[in-house]
Amino acid sequence: MALNDNPTPTNNEWFVVCNRELILRTDNEKMQFADIEKIKSLCESDITAFFEEKETGIGVLSLKSKQNLPQGYTGKELRLYFAENDEDTSAKAFRAKALAEWRQSTVFCAHCGTKLINSQTFTAMDCPACQRQYFPRIDPCVIVLVSKGDKILLARHVQRNQDIYACIAGFVEAGESIEQAVRREILEEVGLKVKNITYAGSQSWPFPQQLMLGFRAEYESGDIALQRDEIADAQWFDRNACPACPKPGSLAHKLIYGKY
Ligand SMILES: [Zn+2]
Incomplete structure (x- = not known):
């Protein structure tokens, strides 16, 4: 392309x-x-x-x-x-x-600073000076629905979409596996340990360049302890009595409403 x-x-x-x-x-x-x-x-x-x-x-x-x-x-x-x-x-x-x-x-070469030109072969930008090639970048993010029996864990963020409750989500860090990212995000944001992590589905989320990787996980241990600079509130909700949640068209919506 x-x-x-x-x-x-x-x-x-x-x-x-x-x-x-x-x-x-x-x-x-x-x-x-x-x-x-x-x-x-x-x-x-x-x-x-x-x-x-x-x-x-x-x-x-x-x-x-x-x-x-x-x-x-x-x-x-x-x-x-x-x-x-x-x-x-x-x-x-x-x-x-x-x-x-x-x-x-993606305008200048990150290595030598030269203005990039459009590749004739790929959907990529080429550096005419050092020949490096820049493809569209994707940042992997995990998004996880944690369950405990019939209840699901939903959290309200401090900065983004403060009016809704959503799943725990975050970027995969360099050097980390996706499963490690799932465990780390949940532990960091709400202080819980989880087990039985299973893949549910994925979605492109170009705001600006995320690839959302959706998972389910089961509660293992711990009490909810909020990471206050990121999470304003997190609670266990009955699936049939959820608060305002992400809109249809998002992976979070599919996870919460059991469409995966
Ligand atoms: Zn260059």
């Missing part, structure tokens, strides 16, 4: 990404190349990337602001878009957002 920085009218599915939003037509029709050209001409100073990936059939225009967006278009939070669409429909939008994020953050 490779990216082309001079897209032309094709059968691509076209996406306009602006930060955490997807720009859509207000009449709910599919974005066409004519829409892309119109937005491009009016939002010229806001463009951060414009490319197509022929193998996957996606074309992406990335904007840093929607201040110059013409009438007839509106932004929609990507999380809501994912919640409202099935996985197959969302898959291309996930990749469009992931590639847009990668393109914006």
Whole structure:
């Protein structure tokens, strides 16, 4: 696969990404190349990337602001878009957002500082000076639903999404296995030991570049002890009486509502 920085009218599915939003037509029709050209001409100073990936059939225009967006278009939070669409429909939008994020953050060679150029062979950026190659980066994260009999453990975070209770989650640290990350995150955040860790499923989460790896685990020992700088509250809940939880379209929702 490779990216082309001079897209032309094709059968691509076209996406306009602006930060955490997807720009859509207000009449709910599919974005066409004519829409892309119109937005491009009016939002010229806001463009951060414009490319197509022929193998996957996606074309992406990335904007840093929607201040110059013409009438007839509106932004929609990507999380809501994912919640409202099935996985197959969302898959291309996930990749469009992931590639847009990668393109914006991968400009110079981390080794020698030279400006990178688009690879002609791969979806990658090449350093013309030292020949290093930079592929889209993915950060693995674990997300775990801990159960204790009929109860499940849900936690409310201090900083993100303070209005909902969710599963324990965190980045896999360098040098660590995924199973170790699961045990460490639960012990760090709520002070519990778990057993019988089983894999449930995964999901791309391009905010900016996570790969969420979902697990179930059973309570083994310990009392809930919160990591106060990260977790505001954590409790055992009855599955049928959960508080406000993550939206459909997220791995957390599937874990909590038993869809895995
Ligand atoms: Zn270099």
